Structures are given as C-alpha cells and as structure tokens.
Amino acid sequence: LGRSATTLYHYRQYVDREIVPVLGGIRLSKLSTLEIDALYTKLRKRGLAPATIRQIHAILRASLNQAERWGLVQRNVAKLASAPAQPQREQHPPSIVEVRALMASATTLDPLFGLFIRVMVATGARRAEVCGLRWSDVDFEAGTLDVSRSYVVLPGLRGDSPTKSRSARTVMLDPATVAALDCGWTSAKQAVTMCGLSDEQRRSGYIFAMDPTGQRAWRPDSANAQWATTRVAAGVSASVRLH
Numbered sequence: 001l002g003r004s005a006t007t008l009y010h011y012r013q014y015v016d017r018e019i020v021p022v023l024g025g026i027r028l029s030k031l032s033t034l035e036i037d038a039l040y041t042k043l044r045k046r047g048l049a050p051a052t053i054r055q056i057h058a059i060l061r062a063s064l065n066q067a068e069r070w071g072l073v074q075r076n077v078a079k080l081a082s083a084p085a086q087p088q089r090e091q092h093p094p095s096i097v098e099v100r101a102l103m104a105s106a107t108t109l110d111p112l113f114g115l116f117i118r119v120m121v122a123t124g125a126r127r128a129e130v131c132g133l134r135w136s137d138v139d140f141e142a143g144t145l146d147v148s149r150s151y152v153v154l155p156g157l158r159g160d161s162p163t164k165s166r167s168a169r170t171v172m173l174d175p176a177t178v179a180a181l182d183c184g185w186t187s188a189k190q191a192v193t194m195c196g197l198s199d200e201q202r203r204s205g206y207i208f209a210m211d212p213t214g215q216r217a218w219r220p221d222s223a224n225a226q227w228a229t230t231r232v233a234a235g236v237s238a239s240v241r242l243h
Helices: 005-023 033-045 050-069 096-109 111-123 127-131 175-194 199-203 220-234
Strands: 144-147 149-154 157-162 169-172
Touching (some): 005 033, 005 157, 033 050, 096 111, 111 175, 127 149, 127 220, 149 220, 175 199
C-alpha cells in the first residue's frame, strides 16, 4: 500500500524472478528462516548486489508482516534472516570542469539534450522528473521550476505519475539556466507555430518531447545512449553516471 506504480512493478519482478522459483513451493506456514537465508546465499553466489538482496529481503519481510497480521503465519520468520550488509558505494561526482565539458558536449550532440543535462545539473532532479517537466512548470519571471511529477514507462502504463509529496518542490534556477530555458521555449514556440498550434497549447506540453507539439515525452531511459556519447566526447570517466 502507498507504493508507486514503478515500485510495485519492480517488486513484482523480484517476486517472479527471484523469490517464487526458490520459495514458491513451500507452504507459507512451513517457511523457515533457514530457507530464506538459503535463498540469500544462492543470490549472493549468482552475483546479485547486496543492495538487490536487501530489497528482496524487504519485500519478504513486509509480505510476512502482513501475513502475520492476517493470521496466516504465527510469526514473521524473515525478521531473523541474515540480509547482507549494505556497503557504502564510493560516489564519483564530476568536477566543475567536467560538468562544463559535459554540457558543452551534450549541446553539440543535440541542443535539446544539452538543455536536458543543464536542467539536471541545476536542479538535481531525477531523469524521470526532468522527462515529466512541462513548459507550464517554468516561471521565467521568478526564475523557478516546479518539479511535481515523473514520466513513467512500464508495460501497460505510460504517462505522468505524481512525485511523492515530500519530493514535490519548487527550485530556484541560476540565470544561465533560465536563459537556456528561455532559448528552448523560443525554439518550441517556433516549431509549434509551424504546426498551426498556439503558444498556450505548447506551454501545456512536455519540455523534452519527441514531437514538436510536446505531447509525447522522452522516455527516461532514452537519454542513456546520448549520455554515453556525450560522456566519451567530453573525456569524462565512465564512473560518472547520468543518474
């Protein structure tokens, strides 16, 4: 309950791919901590990351908590299972020089992708959040950007998903980013005029769109290939990720 469509989709993937093949044949009332630990051992031997195994552990623990509330089991045996420790992964943020090189390289590849990277850098927003931005979210006079939704692409589901309430925010933009967005808006208006639509119709559309009318947003994963090309052209290490 209270999980986003994306989270539930990934949970289902873990259940179908990792949990059911190993534990699916065991009666719920007979499931033991030993068998859950054996599952984690198999996953470790297969090379799954500790973070992934901890996610599976969280799914099992939450599911068995609910089963305990419903009286289907006497106790939650996942609580005693030995989930792997979560090692701290070293982060490799780019330097200021590298950020500038990345933005220049992205703009050379595609001006709209250059704007995409600039907005990510200026706001710290996630890919899906940036893909979900509409021109109506930009307040040019105040120099702000409202981040309130993500663009989700899942089997059978494509469209806007509200950002969690604690993540919805209004971000103050630096003057250079406001100027870049203003330039992007000018280009968007020119394109939509050629399509016979009004500025107001384009303003309600996505900033990063696959069509000039702004009705079809970029897929969050569509930026990955462009990012790889951008990163190589900028001479930036592969350890610097788009996310």
